[in-house]
Amino acid sequence: MPEPLRRYLTDLVAVAGCVLGDQLCGAYAAGSVGLGAYQPGRSDVDVALVCADELDRAVARELVARLRHEALPCPARGLELVVYRREVAAAGSPDPGFEVELNSGAGMDFRATYDPAQRPPADGLFWYGLDRSILHQSGQALLGPPAAEVFADLAPDDLHRLVVTALRWWLDRPAPTGDVPAPGAEDAVLGACRSWARLRHGVWLPKVAAGRRLLADGSPLADAATTDLVELSIAARTGGIPPTGPQARAFQRRILADLTATAPT
Structure with missing residues (x-):
């Protein structure tokens, strides 16, 4: 893992811990980082956070404010962050099921979504189940238990x-x-x-x-x-x-x- 990315992920987990406190159960690198194929200058940074319970909307907004590119610069094209409740991660459901989703970076449009119902179906609702399947297989734990113990695979x-x-x-x-x-x-x-x-x-x-x-x-x-x-x-x-x-x-x-x-x- 390139050192700038390593420092960024360390800082991201620290900021998430400050905002979520005891609610934060785990943090996992997904996507190209989890699969060991991160390519500087090309890849995004995909991160999944796991929380104990449903997030208060004010807490979710603070998390977005603290982790967006303008507050914590991402060394890649952008950050794609999704927060799941622990029970959703363990369910193996094909549904989106997220608490908050953040896309932010120098090379991508800012987007924050606080409820799966806000996600336009035309943008695709299949991403989340597939991402959790990849996390089950190859998620890299930045904080918490191994990803395979936290994320269930799809049927x-x-x-x-x-x-x-x-x-x-x-x-x-x-x-x-x-x-x-x-x-x-x-x-x-x-x-x-x-x-x-x-x-x-x-x-x-x-x-x-x-x-x-x-x-x-x-x-x-x-x-x-x-x-x-x-x-x-x-x-x-x-x-x-x-x-x-x-x-x-x-x-x-x-x-x-x-x-x-x-x-x-």
Whole structure:
């Protein structure tokens, strides 16, 4: 972990402890940090806090005020913070279930949400169950018990449904057209590989590792065109030319068709 990120997470946990006091049960690095794939200059910082009981709205607002980028500068593109009650983390529910959500950073729009009902369905309600599944497997404890003891995984049918919903959500979003490189298309390709790896092999992998796993699997998906596309996408994460929007979309549709062809196990 880069030292600026380590210091930032230490400070974040300290500030959260000051605001939440005995309510704070744990703090966990999720996303790329938890998966050991944090890339300076590219990755966000994903953090989940666990509290004992429902948060008072005034406390939640103070937490947002103290942790937003303007108060505690994030060394990455931005902070994506979610606070869950202990019972929600342990439930294995597919529902959002958060107490407060904060997005803040130099490279992202500020957003604070204090109730799942305030979250527009068009923005996706599947993120939270999937994030808690990743936390169950790979969350890095910054404070409190191991993440696997705090966050329950999803049931197979719920996991399958949320992964498929996420892929369909991405396909419904506007995408670049034309035969020109589209920055960000590489993440669409590798993110689809990660979804495939979780449902086909039962493990959440970093995006690059998921792409490699698909190519090594011997699946009919891993034909010559897919190999070229995945290798192009991997290279794009370190400065290479990204795929086009239509290439990424066609691949996402292939992954979606493969994952919806069989029932969850």
